[in-house]
Amino acid sequence: MIARRVVAALGLAQLISWGVTYYLIGGFGEQIAADLGWSRGIIYGGFAVSLLVMGLTSPLVGRLVDGRGGRDVMVVGAMVNAAGCAGLACSHHTGTYFASWMILGLGMRLTLYDAAFAALARIGGPDARRAMSEITLLGGLAASVFWPLGHILSEHFGWRAALLAYAGFAIVTIPLHLVIPNRRYAVAPRHDAPEPALPRAADPRRVRFGGALYAVITTGANFLNAGMSAHMIAVLAGLGLSLSVAVWIATLRGIGQSAARLCEVLFGGRIDPVDLNLVACLFMPFAFIAGLFGGASKEMGIAFALLYGACNGILTITRGTLPLVLFDHRSYGTLVGGLIVPSFILPAAAPLIYAVVIDRAGNASALYLSAGIATVTLVAAAMLKVLFPEAGPSAARSPCLDTTHLGKKS
Structure with missing residues (x-):
């Protein structure tokens, strides 16, 4: 079982991370365009570039979570998100603007759902399903929280100061990510325990x-x-x-x-x-x-x-x-x-x-x-x-399941 405090911390981190990155453009895009006199193609093109960076870096990030665990990867991601938000706040030229979105693209891949899901799978194995569902409850509220929050901040202090505040929120997620245990799923063998089911795609x-x-x-x-x-x-x-x-x-x-x-x-x-x-x-x-x-x-x-x-x-x-x-x-x-x-x-x-x-x-x-x-x-x-139908209760043990490390922590 994954500890409740881990799920709560990761869920809150998802709410903040989604709010200060993916939903940033929806809250500030029109203000940035009006202030800098840029076209919507430039403004929203920056967000498109960030999605491309997420895709290009995805295999590497997945391997990093498998190898090093979610804690280290997501802590780095929080710092990268902060750097991206600060870069946008300081942008006066399109080069800086697009570079900042590229940084945010990497940060989003290091911190959003797919990294969190991989982190939970690493520490919870097949038992991670409920935790995955639970962290999306808070993550799904990101726009509802950060769109009005961003509007209030920009109304009082301007969009640049609001984005600097977003950088601060990103830093706040670091202690939340540090709660993630740096271990790998393992189950102590029991004679009366049911044998683990084969992955449905076993070859x-x-x-x-x-x-x-x-x-x-x-x-x-x-x-x-x-x-x-x-x-x-x-x-x-x-x-x-x-x-x-x-x-x-x-x-x-x-x-x-x-x-x-x-x-x-x-x-x-x-x-x-x-x-x-x-x-x-x-x-x-x-x-x-x-x-x-x-x-x-x-x-x-x-x-x-x-x-x-x-x-x-x-x-x-x-x-x-x-x-x-x-x-x-x-x-x-x-x-x-x-x-x-x-x-x-x-x-x-x-x-x-x-x-x-x-x-x-x-x-x-x-x-x-x-x-x-x-x-x-x-x-x-x-x-x-x-x-890929559901396997019956008598599913055999996966031939690729290494049992020599069971009960040990990595």
């Missing part, structure tokens, strides 16, 4: 195929998340809702996301992650279909926001828990670090792609595009369910 060929399906699912979910984060309000307004109504309906996405994650924490432990992933992917296309009617009916707009938020919230959790049942947990960081590279690189283009689609084909076309991507994700989830 190289199945690892490759299962990994490909996992990559499709995570990339599709992240692409939709990036596109909706940038354009959800504009799409709802473009379909006929007033801007104020579109804004408050879009905020319901966060409520749906947090509610779904809470349900998963309370009741999801009995549900196979592959099944849970399939259910979320199954309802995702219907969310975007409901959105098509959002302009004519506020109720359908509300259904769109809540249902999409719920599906996205669950998929964030299964992104961490699927590898626990599919692959050997001892190589979690290394393997997943490679598989999620496309889920950072391709979504970096999502805001621009959605903007082009909306400009050329209308707001409804953005929802048709989203429904199509959600359907592809659903097909991959269904294939994962069919090809």
Whole structure:
């Protein structure tokens, strides 16, 4: 079992880390553009560059967490996040601005969910599922906390001082990350204990195929998340809702996301992650279909926001828990670090792609595009369910499971 104080500290660190990095552009982007006179392409291009850096550094970070543990990696990440925020606060030229976002891209990969999931898998092994779900509860509130906080700070002190404060918040996460134990999962052998189940992808060929399906699912979910984060309000307004109504309906996405994650924490432990992933992917296309009617009916707009938020919230959790049942947990960081590279690189283009689609084909076309991507994700989830079913209680011990180190700490 992972200690409650570790989960609480890591959950709070996720809330702060997401708030001062990933959601930074949503809170300050327009202010930076207005103050410096830069185009939105430059402002939001910096964020896109950070996502590319996350993808390029992902395999290395995954190996570092496997080898050194999450504590050292995430402490360094907190310092890198602070440097990136301070760099943005001091930016007067595009070169400094983009360099700061590149620094933040590395910091985000070192501190956000994927690093945290790998850290939990290293210390909790197959038992890390609940802890993964629990830290997303606080992480999911990052925008709700830091968007208004950032607005208050910038109103009183300006956006540069607000970003320096964000650098300070990033430093505050260092003692939280130091709570993570620097050990590797091990279970003392017991004669009456059930034998550990085989990873469902137990041979190289199945690892490759299962990994490909996992990559499709995570990339599709992240692409939709990036596109909706940038354009959800504009799409709802473009379909006929007033801007104020579109804004408050879009905020319901966060409520749906947090509610779904809470349900998963309370009741999801009995549900196979592959099944849970399939259910979320199954309802995702219907969310975007409901959105098509959002302009004519506020109720359908509300259904769109809540249902999409719920599906996205669950998929964030299964992104961490699927590898626990599919692959050997001892190589979690290394393997997943490679598989999620496309889920950072391709979504970096999502805001621009959605903007082009909306400009050329209308707001409804953005929802048709989203429904199509959600359907592809659903097909991959269904294939994962069919090809990697849940093992029975009599599953044999994994032939690749080394038992010589059990009961020892690394």
